[in-house]
Amino acid sequence: MVRAISLQTAPEIKSTPDTIHQAFEDFMSGFEAFKDANDRRLDELESKMGEDVVTREKVERINRAMDAQSRLIDEMHLKKARPQLGRGMSLAASEHKMAFENYIRRGDEQGLRALEEKAISGASDGDGGxxxxxxxxxxxxxxxxxxxxxxxxxxxxxxxxxxxxxxxxxxxxEAGWVGETATRPETTAxxxxxxxxxxxxxxxxxxxxxxxxxxxxxxxxxxxxxxxxxxxxxxxxxxxxxxxxxxxxxxxxxxxxxxxxxxxxxxxxxxxxxxxxxxxxxxxxxxxxxxxxxxxxxxxxxxxxxxxRKTQGIIRKFKDDDGNYLWQPPAGVGQKASLMGFPVAExxxxxxxxxxxxxxxxxxxxxxxxxxxxxxxxxxxxxxxxxxxxxxxxxxxxxxxxxxxxxxxxxxxxxx
Missing domain, CATH: 3.30.2400.10 (Major capsid protein gp5)
Structure with missing residues (x-):
């Protein structure tokens, strides 16, 4: 059973392999809660000619929680995608890496100067970095x-x-159609x-x-x-x-x-x-x-x-004539939400x-x-x-x- 998303803060994240997938499940659970609350708000508008303040605040609270959860998933996905530098490098790349590390750690410029002279490079110097x-x-x-x-x-x-x-x-x-033996009119430059x-x-x-x-x-x-x-x-x-x-x-x-x-x-x-x-x-x-x-x-x-995200939060409430929400959550981790079938970039x-x-x-x-x-x-x-x-x-x-x-x-x- 999927846990409901917190309405106050994003859920606590633990460093386990399935954390990002659990966070995505929380997001999807939050969207279901959002739809239920927003449907209730719309029903109140139709039946009472006005929405209940408690219901409206609940919709906005869930909306904000979904935005926070979405931001959390983006950050986790970015961290997971970060590779370890320095693997499988060529000898020249390894030499440059070592010289650059000496410069960053100790300010030793000799290695980088020698590499640039060797490569006959005028792209940088000690004054310009x-x-x-x-x-x-x-x-x-x-x-x-x-x-x-x-x-x-x-x-x-x-x-x-x-x-x-x-x-x-x-x-x-300029282009056009002509017959096989017809003259070709001159086109405008x-x-x-x-x-x-x-x-x-x-x-x-x-x-x-x-x-x-x-x-x-x-x-x-x-x-x-x-x-x-x-x-x-x-x-x-x-x-x-x-x-x-x-x-x-x-x-x-x-x-x-x-x-x-x-x-x-x-x-x-x-x-x-x-x-x-x-x-x-x-x-x-x-x-x-x-x-x-x-x-x-x-x-x-x-x-x-x-x-x-604020504009997306407004549009998230829209429905078509059949009662379907126009905004749809991502199909999976690392994918984009969609609006009327087109991806949404934040x-x-x-x-x-x-x-x-x-x-x-x-x-x-x-x-x-x-x-x-x-x-x-x-x-x-x-x-x-x-x-x-x-x-x-x-x-x-x-x-x-x-x-x-x-x-x-x-x-x-x-x-x-």
């Missing part, structure tokens, strides 16, 4: 994908330069434009004590990766959605928007709920259906909903439901958004600025922006 080993770089990128919602959905390109330039033809190439995606500097500065660095049992590469991945992912997540300065990637919500009926290239189309700061009282899910079918069929096949940087807010995005983000990574993560050891601690100034260059304005639609919580 040293590149982390390839294995650590790969692990940081992999964990960023697991944590950062937009990165996990978008197309990611690696570049060695500072800017990625991508040509495009907004109107498409396409107008080619260019999108630019500059990479911006993202940094984190974890601190370590002398005892941690002296402890031979501590894997310093894994420590570096685990310290900076969450910090990088949080900054990336915010920038990929709301970034609007010269120092950040350009976020999805920073582009001009227009009603989808008047959509044009260079702007993102939106569908309005028709109600200021909320969904329509009658048939609130109609705007979701309109948004789904505003997207072209080719993009719809790979589409996701994108919203934060991004806490998406705005809450408010007046004229663009709180929900729907689209093929792999086609619509491009993340640009400049190869290499750089670390500079600083034992002086925060004695007795050692700071590690860690930098990475990242860019991003919309590459296809047809592939993403927004829901605007406003009258028009």
């Amino acid at each position: 040293y590149l982390v080993p390839d294995e650590t770089d790969t692990e940081i990128g992999r964990r960023l994908t697991a944590i950062s919602p937009i990165r996990a959905l978008a197309t990611v390109r690696q570049v060695s330069g500072a800017v990625l330039k991508k040509p495009f033809v907004a109107s498409g190439f 396409p107008e080619i434009s260019e999108l630019t995606f500059p990479t911006m500097e993202l940094y984190a500065m974890p601190a370590a004590s002398a005892s941690l660095l002296e402890d031979a049992a501590v894997d310093v590469e894994s420590w570096i990766a685990s310290e900076i991945d969450t910090a990088f992912a949080e900054q990336e997540g915010a920038a990929f959605i709301n970034g609007n300065t010269a120092a950040t990637p350009k976020g999805i919500l920073s582009y001009p928007t227009v009603s989808d009926a008047a959509w044009e290239w260079g702007k993102l189309g939106y569908i309005a709920t028709g109600v200021d700061a909320g969904f329509a009282a009658a048939a609130p899910s109609d705007v979701l259906i309109d948004t789904i079918y505003a997207l072209k069929a080719g993009h719809r096949q790979n589409a996701h909903f994108l919203m934060n 991004a806490e940087d998406m705005p809450d439901v408010a007046s004229d807010a663009m709180s929900v995005a729907f689209g093929d983000f792999a086609a619509g958004y491009l993340v640009v990574d400049r190869t290499g993560v750089r670390v500079l050891r600083d034992p002086y600025s925060a004695k007795p601690y050692v700071l590690f100034y860690t930098t990475k260059r990242v860019g991003g922006g919309v590459q296809n304005f047809e592939a993403v639609k927004l829901i605007k919580f406003g009258e028009s």
